[in-house]
Amino acid sequence: MFESDTRRSAAPYQPAAPTFEDEEPPSSSRRHPVWRDVPDEQWDDWRWQTHHSIRSVRQLRNLLPFSAEELEILGQLEGDYKVAIPPYYFSLIDPQNPHDPIRLQSVPSPLEAENLSGYELDDPLEEDKDSPVPGLTHRYPDRALLITTPNCSMYCRYCTRKRATLTRGGWESISADDERMIEYVRDHPEIRDVIISGGDPLTLPLNKLRYYLENLKAIEHVDVIRIGTRVPVTLPQRLYDNELIELLASAEKVYIQTHFNHPRELTPEAIRVCKALLRAGMPINNHSVLLKGVNDNLATMRALLRGLLKAKIRPYYLFHCDPVTGAGHFRTSIWKGMEIMEGLRGHMSGIGIPTYVVDSPHGGGKIPLMPNYLVSMSDDAVILRNYEGLLIRYQAEDKPTTIEATTTQGVSGLLQGDKTVLIPHDNERMARRKPRVIRECGTAAAERNHHGSSHNAEVPIRPIIPLPLINCSNNGHPTNNGHAASNG
């Protein structure tokens, strides 16, 4: 019997009222009240967690509030799509909040029944069309993807591979053939990087996982084996098992590719198992998916990326959500992704910034997107924009200018070389330079130049870049040009 059923009869469910801060990972473990009295020994056992995972609408309705209409639609959807939420992951949900980001990812929604645009597809990336043998996708020249199982510890409602994982009976259309997959890799020396995915390969029985790892390790031309898994996020207890960690490490070529989407998923348990994987010599790269209501705002994304960095997990990709059947409600505009990327580059450490990619239709593969930093160009120079909005003339080659002098302004003025930079009004970094301008140049003119600059102002801006090299000998104005200064 489901654990919550027995406990509910003794004490009716009373949702606790924890405070959940979207931007901060939890500092200690949480448990939904239903499992509060479960001994730690059981709670920390992945078998117990799997056995007590929530797998039905009947269980869900006893744990979270739903309207009668929602329950009716969810009941109909249950015949199509699987549900699995381990008690550990379920406990991260704020039961009071119907829009809780952990809930949105794991609990089915009536919106899954909709395909309003008609654009959503069962196999939006056309992986099956690039499958030379069942279960293996060979799309990029030097990489192969092995889909090894339909099982996951938690079924993400937006899953790109929903056709194999969530959809009941969907696995039959993929039905991986272990031996043929390995043979294909062996017969294709151009394949250097193999991604074992699923479903989640860390839900495989150990002997099956060992089969893949040992065979791939033995293939000389395979340099990298990537394990795509959400187990560290949704069922970290599985990785408390040293035997599994040792097996992964024994393949020597293993990289872990995990999937944190929200800072609240970076729990002490998740961080503990990531540290164990790192200690065993396996680098961890993170894929996130940009999901409406989950992480589609800058504060949440920054908190996630900083949390990953702190845990020594490299943020690798931020995927635009694929147009999967029944996942349209998770999709944002591309502009939302660009807005978030604009708030990352330059504003936080570069090692914490993922590449934002659209996995394109027709099997076109991953296409990186980023805000435009190249504003204009001529034969002699390009105009670049930095994260602060500075527009900067950059001369890539050291050659005499071929542009004939013409009176002009704005970006065109930069191309002409009249100025080398346009600085937005109220630039904080330039404000920090002020004392140095005064100290080094000691004139009001230098200060005026410094503060009077804006994109709309025609001011001599060259003197202030970079400050330590300003030549103030000409009554507070430099005598050398900005480039000479910056190269000096």
Ligand code: SF4
């Ligand atoms: S763990 Fe991965 S494969 Fe499984 S449902 Fe989530 S996204 Fe899909």
